[in-house]
Amino acid sequence: MSDMKTYKPNSLLYLDGVSVSFDGFKALNSLSFVVEPGELRAIIGPNGAGKTTMMDIITGKTRPDSGEVFFNGTVDLTTKDEADIAQLGIGRKFQKPTVFESHTVWDNLELALNRKRGVFGTLFYKLSGEDKDRIEEILATVRLTHRKDDFGANLSHGQKQWLEIGMLLAQEPQLLLVDEPVAGMTDAETAETAILLREIAKTRSVVVVEHDMGFIRDLGVKVTCLAEGSVLAEGSIDFVSNDPKVIENYLGR
Numbered sequence: 001m002s003d004m005k006t007y008k009p010n011s012l013l014y015l016d017g018v019s020v021s022f023d024g025f026k027a028l029n030s031l032s033f034v035v036e037p038g039e040l041r042a043i044i045g046p047n048g049a050g051k052t053t054m055m056d057i058i059t060g061k062t063r064p065d066s067g068e069v070f071f072n073g074t075v076d077l078t079t080k081d082e083a084d085i086a087q088l089g090i091g092r093k094f095q096k097p098t099v100f101e102s103h104t105v106w107d108n109l110e111l112a113l114n115r116k117r118g119v120f121g122t123l124f125y126k127l128s129g130e131d132k133d134r135i136e137e138i139l140a141t142v143r144l145t146h147r148k149d150d151f152g153a154n155l156s157h158g159q160k161q162w163l164e165i166g167m168l169l170a171q172e173p174q175l176l177l178v179d180e181p182v183a184g185m186t187d188a189e190t191a192e193t194a195i196l197l198r199e200i201a202k203t204r205s206v207v208v209v210e211h212d213m214g215f216i217r218d219l220g221v222k223v224t225c226l227a228e229g230s231v232l233a234e235g236s237i238d239f240v241s242n243d244p245k246v247i248e249n250y251l252g253r
């Protein structure tokens with residue numbers, strides 16, 4: 001029993017019975033789910049279901065009142081602060097893009113690469129060939145090679161979102177949490193984002209929260225539907241979207 005408490009086999013992210021209340025309101029109510037290494041997971045659910053709170057718990061912004069949160073099978077995230085958790089390899093992309101508008105796409109990525117090194121590393125830092133290769137690789141992944149010399153300000157909304165995903169990739173997270181990436185994107189950008197996230201999930205795990213059901217369908221991965229702070233249904237998009245509880249609480253609204 002005690003072994004089970006400290007080792008969660010074959011999980012990159014493990015939540016069990018996580019609850020948190022704000023002024024007596026249960027934002028999370030015994031939330032449990034597991035993300036495997038290399039998995040891309042989609043999270044859906046109505047407004048107020050607890051999706052943002054769930055990400056706040058994983059990243060150490062909010063502490064659960066009860067429940068277990070483990071990273072990589074053994075690391076108890078409830079004992080770590082936000083900086084520790086980022087350092088452990090959990091990256092979070094908020095809904096609004098926050099790229100440096102007066103810097104070029106390339107410089108944004110270079111800055112993100114430097115951030116990983118910390119102050120001391122940056123002091124004696126000169127861009128190595130290896131770093132340049134990594135930036136080129138990230139540019140290709142986030143579809144911005146042709147825009148590398150353009151200022152952040154001149155990118156489309158979708159391209160800003162991709163650049164920010166690229167900036168997170170520069171920090172080599174093992175787990176990437178992405179909040180509503182396609183809100184405000186064109187249809188073409190939305191379709192491309194599904195492909196892009198699938199590519200990214202070949203080398204790390206990704207958890208993506210979205211309301212856009214067409215996009216979720218394009219992802220073609222396991223879906224977890226939250227409602228009232230816990231899991232309502234989980235499985236393929238067809239399974240989840242045909243669940244009467246999901247229709248009643250979310251899709252049919």
Ligand SMILES: Nc1ncnc2c1ncn2[C@@H]1O[C@H](COP(=O)(O)OP(=O)(O)OP(=O)(O)O)[C@@H](O)[C@H]1O
Nearest residue numbers: 022023026027045046047048049050051052053054
């Ligand atoms: N810091 C807080 N203080 C008080 N209430 C909060 C706090 N954070 C979240 N809540 C409440 O908890 C509930 C869950 O909110 P949460 O933002 O996690 O839902 P969500 O699924 O992300 O919704 P949305 O799709 O609208 O982003 C909401 O009713 C919200 O008002």
